[in-house]
Amino acid sequence: MxxxxxxxxxxxxxxxxxxxxxxxxxxxxxxxxxxxxxxxxxxxxxxxFKIVVWRSLANAPSLDKLLTSRLKFLMPIQGDDPIIPATLDEKLVLLMQYLRWRRAS
Structure with a gap:
């Protein structure tokens, strides 16, 4: 309740x-x-908001897999090919760019 x-x-x-x-x-x-x-x-x-993403962290995947799944979700919305960066740092930078762009628009 x-x-x-x-x-x-x-x-x-x-x-x-x-x-x-x-x-x-x-x-x-x-x-x-x-x-x-x-x-x-x-x-x-x-x-x-234009987009709401919900992800429970119960039985959470690794940070790398979580970032990859969020990028695969966001990239097509931006019209980008979902070519995911190789490193964790690159994934974080790209995800932050998408989130900043979405919040500013």
Whole structure:
């Protein structure tokens, strides 16, 4: 169930939409509803963004595989061929370029 989280949802809305916060974390012990509030917030905010990408980190792949999958998702949207860089550093740089471009446009 989703009880007494309107204040928390409003705070997330303020950070992400109004203040354009780039990074935040939902931290806490297991079972307190972090995933639930994240899903609710993403669903409420999706109209404010051109693209919303959700990825649970439960049973998370390696950082390299995670970056590769995000690039394969974003590159065609930009009209680019999905030729993925070889190194982790190159993948991070390219992903940040796409995210900056999407946020600025």
């Amino acid at each position: 989703f009880y007494d989280r309107k204040t928390k949802l409003a705070q997330l809305w303020q950070w992400v939409v109004a203040q354009r916060c780039r990074v935040f974390g939902l931290l806490g012990i297991e079972g307190i509803g972090k995933s639930t509030i994240a899903v609710k917030a993403a669903l409420q905010m999706q109209a404010e």
